[in-house]
Amino acid sequence: MSSNSGIQIPSRLPLLCTHDGVLLPGSTMRISVDTARNMQLVKSRLLKGTSLKSTIIGVIPNTRDPEHDSDELPSLHSIGTAGLAVQVVGSNWPKPHYTLLITGLCRFRVTQLLKEKPFPVAKVEQLDKLEQHTEGDQADGELGELSQRFYQAAVQVLDAVDLEERFKKALPLLTRQIEGLKLLQKTRKLRPDDDKRVLAIRKGGVFPGRQFSLDEEGEDEDSDDTAMLEKKVKAAAMPEAALRVCLKELKRLKKMPQSMPEYALTLNYLEMMVELPWNCLDIRAARVLLDNDHYAMEKLMRRVLEYLAVRQLKSTLKGPILCFVGPPGVGKTSVGRSIARTLGREFHRIALGGVCDQSDIRGNCKSVRTYVSSMPGCIINGLKTVGVNNPVFLLDEVDKLGKSLQGDPAAALLEVLDPEQNHSFTDHYLNVPFDLSQVLFIATANTTATIPPALLDRMEVLQVPGYTQEEKVEIAHRHLIPHQLEQHGLTPQQLQIPQDTTKDIISKYTREAGVRSLERKIEAICRTVAVKFAEGHKVSRAELKSVCREPMLRNDQTYKNKKEDSGIAAPPEMPIVIDPIALKDILGPPVFEMEVSI
Numbered sequence: 001m002s003s004n005s006g007i008q009i010p011s012r013l014p015l016l017c018t019h020d021g022v023l024l025p026g027s028t029m030r031i032s033v034d035t036a037r038n039m040q041l042v043k044s045r046l047l048k049g050t051s052l053k054s055t056i057i058g059v060i061p062n063t064r065d066p067e068h069d070s071d072e073l074p075s076l077h078s079i080g081t082a083g084l085a086v087q088v089v090g091s092n093w094p095k096p097h098y099t100l101l102i103t104g105l106c107r108f109r110v111t112q113l114l115k116e117k118p119f120p121v122a123k124v125e126q127l128d129k130l131e132q133h134t135e136g137d138q139a140d141g142e143l144g145e146l147s148q149r150f151y152q153a154a155v156q157v158l159d160a161v162d163l164e165e166r167f168k169k170a171l172p173l174l175t176r177q178i179e180g181l182k183l184l185q186k187t188r189k190l191r192p193d194d195d196k197r198v199l200a201i202r203k204g205g206v207f208p209g210r211q212f213s214l215d216e217e218g219e220d221e222d223s224d225d226t227a228m229l230e231k232k233v234k235a236a237a238m239p240e241a242a243l244r245v246c247l248k249e250l251k252r253l254k255k256m257p258q259s260m261p262e263y264a265l266t267l268n269y270l271e272m273m274v275e276l277p278w279n280c281l282d283i284r285a286a287r288v289l290l291d292n293d294h295y296a297m298e299k300l301m302r303r304v305l306e307y308l309a310v311r312q313l314k315s316t317l318k319g320p321i322l323c324f325v326g327p328p329g330v331g332k333t334s335v336g337r338s339i340a341r342t343l344g345r346e347f348h349r350i351a352l353g354g355v356c357d358q359s360d361i362r363g364n365c366k367s368v369r370t371y372v373s374s375m376p377g378c379i380i381n382g383l384k385t386v387g388v389n390n391p392v393f394l395l396d397e398v399d400k401l402g403k404s405l406q407g408d409p410a411a412a413l414l415e416v417l418d419p420e421q422n423h424s425f426t427d428h429y430l431n432v433p434f435d436l437s438q439v440l441f442i443a444t445a446n447t448t449a450t451i452p453p454a455l456l457d458r459m460e461v462l463q464v465p466g467y468t469q470e471e472k473v474e475i476a477h478r479h480l481i482p483h484q485l486e487q488h489g490l491t492p493q494q495l496q497i498p499q500d501t502t503k504d505i506i507s508k509y510t511r512e513a514g515v516r517s518l519e520r521k522i523e524a525i526c527r528t529v530a531v532k533f534a535e536g537h538k539v540s541r542a543e544l545k546s547v548c549r550e551p552m553l554r555n556d557q558t559y560k561n562k563k564e565d566s567g568i569a570a571p572p573e574m575p576i577v578i579d580p581i582a583l584k585d586i587l588g589p590p591v592f593e594m595e596v597s598i
């Protein structure tokens with residue numbers, strides 16, 4: 001390339017129109033000249049000229065068939081290649097023609113056609129700036145290096161005179177090229193949405209060794225990509241050992257030129273690792289989830305998270321099972337449900353209240369399987385319902401287990417909860433062992449006083465105390481009201497229950513440690529309002545007013561008159577705000593009076 005440096009083509013060039021090939025800079029081709037215009041050019045320019053300049057002509061593609069070449073000059077392609085006529089050979093057979101051997105020098109653009117006859121001459125602008133490709137030029141450093149590498153590879157192949165040796169030399173180059181293309185394709189498939197990084201890899205090329213970064217921005221994008229990958233690796237909740245391997249690979253990846261085939265392979269590996277469902281508990285995510293579901297349960301949640309974290313570290317842990325003890329309606333069942341959701345497991349509640357027969361736990365006797373009444377116990381039934389072997393089973397009301405002549409259900413439950421035995425739990429109906437070791441059991445009770453001591457011994461009791469009035473108000477507004485609105489197909493834009501109304505519900509209509517009655521009262525309000533909305537078009541406004549107070553009374557008199565006169569009211573105006581009068585209308589007179597100290 002450096003041999004071409006400094007070439008300056010003349011600003012006017014005679015144009016040779018070709019129709020059977022395109023001359024490209026750097027290539028040499030034979031051109032057959034037989035049209036009148038081209039013959040004229042050869043005769044008067046190439047054969048008569050004596051200077052080097054006279055042997056440079058413009059070769060321009062012209063698709064027109066020479067058979068139909070007329071006097072009229074066809075419209076010319078605007079870009080052509082200046083070529084050096086190295087050889088001219090003439091012949092009269094089968095018809096007069098010349099054969100030119102021409103080497104392409106550089107591209108040019110036709111700026112003005114100066115004359116058409118006897119052959120076209122045009123004013124041209126040189127396009128390839130050959131002089132830029134000289135050594136030492138700052139902008140050309142990488143191109144120079146590229147051409148150097150290309151040259152060395154080409155010389156290697158050139159030196160291989162023996163065909164077998166030539167194959168041996170050329171094949172690895174070709175294979176590497178194909179390998180690189182395949183890797184690029186793979187990377188593109190792997191991250192179809194991330195064109196930027198494919199582009200960055202493509203820019204890097206597939207040459208071994210130093211990375212040819214043609215774009216500094218590309219490097220920045222790569223470091224962004226590895227940073228992103230690092231984040232994903234850390235967030236993938238993989239076990240410690242896997243995380244260590246990933247971080248090591250990531251470190252290697254950062255140092256690796258992306259042009260190396262191994263780069264794409266490592267990237268592939270890491271992408272795969274982050275996408276695997278590691279099924280590990282992300283304690284931080286679990287905390288957020290549990291906190292979102294419940295209010296004022298920090299202590300209980302902290303212990304639950306500790307319990308889950310320890311189980312995650314040691315899945316074979318044969319520790320006690322958790323038992324939530326507290327008054328009704330404080331959220332014991334719903335915490336159990338949230339734990340299942342957090343773990344991504346199925347949830348099943350087994351009501352133990354009133355169970356007094358051990359066959360309720362472990363099924364009817366195998367010998368009477370054919371009897372109509374024979375059936376599996378609640379554990380196997382539960383597993384059948386959820387269809388997986390690792391659900392969360394909530395053993396509700398363990399304190400209300402009974403006892404009868406048919407055997408002690410607590411004894412059967414002991415077997416279920418004992419990690420030493422429950423991997424081969426035998427239900428009498430099935431009569432084959434079933435592994436319960438993957439099931440996560442959580443028990444609930446209102447009091448520990450009536451839990452059989454042997455069972456209590458296997459449990460870690462977590463007290464769930466009742467709530468204060470303020471906590472109940474918060475629970476109502478954060479959880480109960482939004483939940484009930486949703487259940488009744490209502491929105492906060494349709495129904496609003498102010499905090500003062502909630503306080504009234506708590507103090508005048510409920511008397512409980514938990515929030516179950518409070519939830520029922522909110523449900524009653526939602527139900528009434530939902531019915532009114534559903535009947536909206538049939539109910540008169542006056543009727544509606546007797547139930548709900550509407551704060552946004554419209555001032556539009558025509559609207560009011562129209563509605564009141566017709567008696568066929570439009571849907572209630574929004575939002576409906578439940579004030580003390582509306583509350584009394586819906587829930588009736590207060591059930592409890594405020595206690596006043598005298």
Ligand SMILES: Nc1ncnc2c1ncn2[C@@H]1O[C@H](COP(=O)(O)OP(=O)(O)OP(=O)(O)O)[C@@H](O)[C@H]1O
Binds near residue numbers: 293294296444445519
């Ligand atoms: N802290 C809380 N935050 C949000 N919702 C709560 C909270 N405590 C209770 N609830 C809600 O109150 C309702 C009753 O709770 P839940 O049925 O879990 O009570 P429980 O303690 O299991 O009662 P029981 O002992 O009668 O079975 C549920 O809708 C639950 O979501």
